[in-house]
Each structure stands twice: as C-alpha cells, then as structure tokens.
Amino acid sequence: xxxxxxxxxxxxxxxxxxxxxxxxxxxxxxxxxxxxxxxxxxxxxxxxxxxxxxxxxxxxxxxxxxxxxxxxxxxxxxxxxxxxxxxxxxxxxxxxxxxxxxxxxxxxxxxxx
Amino acid sequence: xxxxxxxxxxxxxxxxxxxxxxxxxxxxxxxxxxxxxxxxxxxxxxxxxxxxxxxxxxxxxxxxxxxxxxxxxxxxxxxxxxxxxxxxxxxxxxxxxxxxxxxxxxxxxxxxxxxx
Numbered sequence: 001x002x003x004x005x006x007x008x009x010x011x012x013x014x015x016x017x018x019x020x021x022x023x024x025x026x027x028x029x030x031x032x033x034x035x036x037x038x039x040x041x042x043x044x045x046x047x048x049x050x051x052x053x054x055x056x057x058x059x060x061x062x063x064x065x066x067x068x069x070x071x072x073x074x075x076x077x078x079x080x081x082x083x084x085x086x087x088x089x090x091x092x093x094x095x096x097x098x099x100x101x102x103x104x105x106x107x108x109x110x111x112x113x
Numbered sequence: 114x115x116x117x118x119x120x121x122x123x124x125x126x127x128x129x130x131x132x133x134x135x136x137x138x139x140x141x142x143x144x145x146x147x148x149x150x151x152x153x154x155x156x157x158x159x160x161x162x163x164x165x166x167x168x169x170x171x172x173x174x175x176x177x178x179x180x181x182x183x184x185x186x187x188x189x190x191x192x193x194x195x196x197x198x199x200x201x202x203x204x205x206x207x208x209x210x211x212x213x214x215x216x217x218x219x220x221x222x223x224x225x226x227x228x229x
Contacts, residue, residue, distance in 0.1 A: 031216055042119070042206055042220035043157075088156065092216060098170060099145065099210065101218055103157040 012110040021107040023089030119221025136207030142187035143209035151204040197228040
C-alpha cells in the first residue's frame with residue numbers, strides 16, 4: 001500500500017523561484033527520505049530526516065518533518081532548469097524482519113528557464 | 114558513491130517468454146536488495162525484498178512464481194519475469210541497501226520491459 005502522498009502532483013515554476021512539495025503519511029516511521037527521479041531513470045537519494053528531527057538542510061534543499069501531523073515538506077530554493085524531475089518522499093519502517101521503504105506518488109516539478 | 118548497475122535498460126519480448134533482469138552493486142556489498150515496479154507517471158510499488166542467501170519476501174498481491182527473485186551473492190540479485198504477458202509491461206527498478214545497513218537506498222537505472 002502507498003504510504004506517502006505528495007502534494008501537489010505537478011508543479012511548474014520559473015528558474016530562480018522556490019519550489020515546495022509536501023508529503024503526508026499514515027503510520028509511524030523510522031525516517032523519511034526524499035528522492036529525485038529523472039524521466040525513465042532510477043532514483044537518486046536527496047536527503048533523509050529521522051523521526052526525532054524536525055528540520056534538515058542540504059545545499060539548496062530544506063526538509064521539515066512534523067510527526068504529529070504525519071507530514072513532511074521539501075523546499076528547493078533558487079530553482080534551476082536542471083531541477084526538473086519527479087520528486088518522491090519515502091517512509092522507512094522496520095517490520096519484524098525487514099526494513100522497508102514505501103514511496104509516495106511523487107510530484108513532477110518543471111522549472112522553466 | 115555507491116553504484117548499482119541494472120541490466121538491461123530496455124527489453125522487448127514476445128508474450129510467453131521469460132525475461133531476466135540483473136541488478137549488481139558495483140562497489141559495495143548489498144545484503145538486501147529491493148525490486149520495484151513503476152507504471153507511467155506513478156509511484157514505485159515494492160514487489161519484493163531479497164536478502165542474500167535466503168528466499169525473497171514478496172509483497173501482498175505479487176506472484177512469486179511469476180516474478181522469480183534470486184540473490185545468490187552479496188553483489189547480484191536477479192528478477193526473472195516468467196511467461197511474460199503484455200500486462201507485465203512496466204518499468205522495473207532495483208535498489209540495494211549496503212552491508213553497513215545505511216538507511217538510504219541506492220537505485221539502478223531501471224529496466225523498461227515491453228511485452229508484445
């Protein structure tokens with residue numbers, strides 16, 4: 001079952017603007033991760049935030065996590081055309097025997113030059 | 114950084130044939146590998162988790178006799194789609210978790226399977 005739900009499904013902005021994507025999930029998590037996928041390619045890990053963290057930064061990326069609301073946001077500042085891709089949040093849970101990463105539906109970001 | 118190589122990147126086959134997809138961790142040992150399926154403009158659906166030397170754990174609704182997964186070594190996992198049908202056409206992506214058990218996954222570049 002899909003855990004994360006991204007919002008919006010698609011986002012189109014101009015180069016230089018900031019892009020914000022949101023993710024909601026349903027169950028308790030160990031951590032939440034954001035990945036990027038260029039069309040027809042594999043995923044690239046962007047950033048991980050643990051369940052006991054509230055905010056994390058990496059370069060132009062800023063991630064927040066609100067476990068009370070079961071939501072996270074990814075902010076990309078000063079966007080570039082090369083940021084055009086699909087962005088997925090993924091929630092990590094640890095079951096009885098397996099570590100599992102469940103992906104949301106993704107946000108398609110288009111940055112226009 | 115850790116590299117996962119997935120091969121082939123694209124395969125077209127006739128209905129009824131079997132297709133094998135390989136996933137290799139090139140510069141690290143992957144104790145756990147995951148296989149995902151992705152439909153156009155949709156999310157990744159976890160199909161199964163494979164641990165080196167043991168049987169794969171399949172997600173609910175995934176036919177283990179149709180999607181055979183083998184993880185015989187710490188650097189190689191294979192997914193075989195047996196007796197493929199057009200509805201099996203999809204983008205298949207593998208990912209690996211390294212021996213140190215770091216929490217992020219490293220992904221292959223995916224395989225686009227088209228069954229005619």
